[in-house]
C-alpha cells in the first residue's frame with residue numbers, strides 16, 4: 001500500500017499539461033471566467049494611461065502651496081476646470097490652480113493635487129489651507145504597469161480580478177486552454193439511475209452524478225457513460241469506447257478484491273500501465289491510477305478507478321483527481337490540494353491509514369476551526385457529507401487528535 005504522499009507524487013508526475021500551441025482556443029471575455037490562460041497577455045497601454053487625479057480638488061504647482069497653513073493660506077487663481085474625460089487645453093502658471101475631479105487628466109504645469117476639503121473657494125480664488133507633499137494624489141502614467149510587459153501570465157486562472165484586468169486592457173478575445181473532456185461511468189449490478197424505482201437490493205448510482213458535478217465545477221466537460229454491469233466484457237467495452245473520446249476516464253467501483261471487481265485486470269488487458277492500485281488512505285484505499293501510452297490510444301491518457309463507496313470516491317476525487325485535472329488543464333500554480341491548519345473542536349479517531357474525517361471548516365476571527373460532522377463517519381455514509389467544507393487529516397498511525405489540538409484540514 002502506497003503512502004498518500006507517494007501516491008500523489010506518482011500521479012502528479014505522470015500528468016503532462018495540455019499543449020498551449022495545439023490545445024488552446026479563443027474565447028470572448030464574457031466566457032473567460034473559470035478558464036486558464038494559455039498565452040501570456042500583454043498590453044500596448046500604460047496603466048494609468050496618463051497622469052490623473054486621485055481626488056476631487058485642485059491641481060496646483062507644488063511650489064505655490066509648499067509653505068501654506070490655515071493661518072497663512074496660499075491663494076491661487078482658479079483658471080479652469082477639468083472633469084474626467086476632458087483633455088485640458090491650458091497650462092497652469094505660477095499662482096494658478098485648476099478645479100479637478102477624480103480620474104481627470106492633470107493639466108500641464110500642475111504637479112500636485114490638493115483635496116477640496118483642505119481648500120476654500122471665493123470669487124474664483126482658492127485658498128489652500130494645508131501644506132501638501134510634492135506630487136500628492138497624482139496617479140502617474142505607467143506607475144501600475146508599463147506597456148509591453150506581461151500583464152497576465154500564461155497558466156493563470158481567470159477570475160473576477162483577471163476579468164477586470166483583461167477588460168481594462170481591451171482584451172475582448174483571450175487564448176485559453178480547451179476544457180478537459182472527462183468520461184465518467186459507474187460499475188455495479190446493484191445500481192440504478194436516480195429517476196428509476198428501486199427494487200430490493202438496488203441503490204442509486206450517486207457517484208456518477210457527484211463526479212459529473214465535480215468535473216463541471218472545476219471547468220471540465222463531463223461525459224456520463226452510464227452504469228456498467230459487473231461484467232468483464234461490458235466493462236472492457238465501456239472503457240475502450242471512451243478512450244478515443246475523452247482526455248480522462250473516471251470510473252467508480254470494481255477496484256477492490258471482490259469476485260466482481262474487474263477494473264484493474266481490464267486496464268492491464270487494454271495495455272495500460274497501473275501506477276497506483278492501493279493507497280494507505282481511509283477512506284479510498286483501493287484507488288487505481290493508470291496511464292495509456294500516447295501511441296496506442298489516440299485521445300485518453302489517464303484513468304482513475306475510484307472506489308465505489310460514496311465517501312471514498314469523493315475523497316479520492318478531492319485528494320488526487322482534482323489536483324491532477326487542474327495540472328492537466330494548464331494551471332501554472334494553485335493546482336495542488338489546499339490544506340489549512342485548524343483548531344480541532346472534537347475528538348478525531350485515526351488508524352493505520354492516513355484518515356480523512358469530514359465536517360465543517362470555519363474561518364473565525366481567531367483562525368480556522370474544524371468541527372466533525374455528527375453521525376457515522378464511514379465510507380458508505382454519504383448522508384452526513386451534506387455541508388462538508390473540509391476533511392481533517394489524521395496522520396497514518398496516529399490514534400487520536402484531541403479537542404483543542406491543531407489539525408491539517410483539506411479544503412474542498
Ligand SMILES: Nc1nc2c(c(=O)[nH]1)N[C@H]1C(S)=C(S)[C@@H](COP(=O)(O)OP(=O)(O)OC[C@H]3O[C@@H](n4cnc5c(N)ncnc54)[C@H](O)[C@@H]3O)O[C@H]1N2
Pocket residue numbers: 186187188190191203204205206207208252253254255256257258261283284285286306307308309310312379380
Ligand atoms: N475483502 C476486502 N473487501 C473490501 C476491501 C478490502 O480491502 N478487502 N476494501 C474495502 C474498501 S476500503 C472499499 S472503499 C471498497 C471498494 O470497493 P470497490 O471499489 O470494489 O467498489 P464496489 O465493491 O463496486 O462497491 C463498494 C460499495 O460502494 C457502493 N457503490 C458502488 N458504486 C456506487 C455508486 N456509483 N454510487 C453509490 N454507491 C456505489 C456499492 O454498492 C458498495 O456498497 O471495498 C471494500 N471491500
Ligand code: MOO
Pocket residue numbers: 281282283284285286307309312379380
Ligand atoms: O477505503 Mo474504503 O474507502 O475505507 O471504505
Ligand SMILES: [Mg+2]
Pocket residue numbers: 253254255256257258260261
Ligand atoms: Mg468491490
